[in-house]
Amino acid sequence: MKRIGIIGGSGLDNPDILEQAHDISVNTVWGAPSAPLRLGKISGVDVALLGRHGRQHTIPPTQVNYRANVQALKDAGCTHILATTAVGSLREEIGRGDLVIIDQFIDFTKQRAMSFHESFAPHHPVHAPMAEPFDAALRATLMAVCEEHGLVFHRSGTVVTIEGPRFSTRAESRMFRTWGADIINMSVATEVALANEAGIPYAAVAMSTDYDCWKTDEEAVSWEAVLAVFSANAEKVTRLLVQAIPRIAAQAA
Numbered sequence: 001m002k003r004i005g006i007i008g009g010s011g012l013d014n015p016d017i018l019e020q021a022h023d024i025s026v027n028t029v030w031g032a033p034s035a036p037l038r039l040g041k042i043s044g045v046d047v048a049l050l051g052r053h054g055r056q057h058t059i060p061p062t063q064v065n066y067r068a069n070v071q072a073l074k075d076a077g078c079t080h081i082l083a084t085t086a087v088g089s090l091r092e093e094i095g096r097g098d099l100v101i102i103d104q105f106i107d108f109t110k111q112r113a114m115s116f117h118e119s120f121a122p123h124h125p126v127h128a129p130m131a132e133p134f135d136a137a138l139r140a141t142l143m144a145v146c147e148e149h150g151l152v153f154h155r156s157g158t159v160v161t162i163e164g165p166r167f168s169t170r171a172e173s174r175m176f177r178t179w180g181a182d183i184i185n186m187s188v189a190t191e192v193a194l195a196n197e198a199g200i201p202y203a204a205v206a207m208s209t210d211y212d213c214w215k216t217d218e219e220a221v222s223w224e225a226v227l228a229v230f231s232a233n234a235e236k237v238t239r240l241l242v243q244a245i246p247r248i249a250a251q252a253a
Contacts, residue, residue, distance in 0.1 A: 002046065002077055002078075002079045002249075002252070003039075003045075003046040003047060003048050003073075004042075004045060004046070004047050004048075004078060004079070004081075004249060005048050005050065005073035005078035005081040006047060006049045006050070006081075006082050006241060007052050007069065007081060007082075007083040007084070007191065008049060008050070008051050008052060009052050009083065009084045009085040009086055009187060017042060017049075017241065018040025018041065018042060018047060018049060019040055019041045019042070020041050021038055022038070023039070024036060024037050024039060026072050026075065026076070028067075028068045028071040028072050028075060029071065030065060030067040030068040031065050031067075031068045032065065032068055033065060033069045033071075034051055034052055034054045034059055034065065034069055035050060035051045037049070037050055037072060037073075037076055038050075039076070042241075042242055042245045042246070043242070043245065043246040044246070045246055047245065048073055048076045048078055050069055050072065050073060052083075052187060052191075060164065060165045061164035061165055061187055062109075062112065062163055062164060062165070064187065064190075066112065066113070066190045066191055066194055067113055067116060067194060070191065070194045070198050071116075071198070073200070074198050074200060078200065079200070079201075079252060080200065080202075081195050081202045081203075082138065082245070083188065083191060083202065083203070083205070084204070084206075084207070084237050084241075085159075085185050085187060085204055085206050085207070086209045086226055086229075086230045087183040087185045087206040087208055087209065088167075088168075088184045088185070088208070088212035088221055088226075089182075089183055089208040089210065089212065090173065090181050090212060091177075091183075093154075094154060094157070094182060094183065094208045095152075096208055096210065096211075097207065097208065097209075097229060097233045097236075098152050098153065098154060098207070099146060099151055099152065099153040099207055099240070100153065100154045100156075100159075100182070100183055100205070100206040100207075101139050101142050101146070101153060101154065101156065101204075101205060102134055102156075102157050102159050102188065102203075102204045102205075103132075103139065103156040103157065103158070104156075104158040104159070105133060105159050105161060105188060105193075106159070106160040106161070106179060106180075106181055106189070107190070108161060108162045108163070108176075108189075109162065109163045109189065109190060111163060112190050114190060114193055114194070115128075115193075115194070115197060116197050116198065126197075128197045129196075130193065133193065134202060134203050134204065135201035135203050137201070138201055138202070138203035138248065141244050141248055142203060142205055142240060142244055144247075145243045145244045145247070146240060149239060149240070149243065151236055151240065154182075157182040157183050157206065158180055158182050159181065159182070159183045159184065159189065159204075159206065160181035160183075160184050160189075161184075161189035161190065162184060162185075163186070165186070167212070167213065167220070168184065168212055168213060169213070170213045170214060170216075170220075173213045176212075177214060184212055188206075191204075192204065205240060207229075207230055207233060207236075207237060209221075209225070209227075209229040210226055210229065
């Protein structure tokens, strides 16, 4: 059975968007994923939903078992993965509540398993191409839905993924801006790299919740502020997913 996988990030860990929803506990060769998979349907399409940080957001970014999460969705028959994430904006023009359809990443993590390949077979090294890590067709579908529903969104954006759980220093935030990063979070680079290795098309919709700490004319980011903005705007992300998933399934048929 083919399914669309959803990895829900901060503020969208346990959405009530599935019909005929039920949970299954799974395990993988990499251990247990962050939470039971919630299986159900959206407009008749089979979907598997997984909360990246657990149902109650108890798993810090570095401790997320990204390999198990991606593997669990693959084992469940997911042919595509859509992810949601709260991000800080590194650009004045990306305002709070704006959506960003990410197209590139910069990996600034330091402590994570970033590959399924812990060793190579003799004379068979595996180096996954990563020039265009986010699937173009999935991104195009997300953008089309945003346009049709009048959602404020940005057609591209480079996310820098930091280790966390701490936020950036002001010096780091300014450095990321000079590197060309547009938004910042603590998860996506790891996830999309593994999805590419697993051969699963992946796209992520980011919601800007704050301006990190590079702007000195307002308070630096706090977790409470992030959650407040995401909670106030989560309906936009939910609507985007609900409208996009039937189109993705039809295109893949």
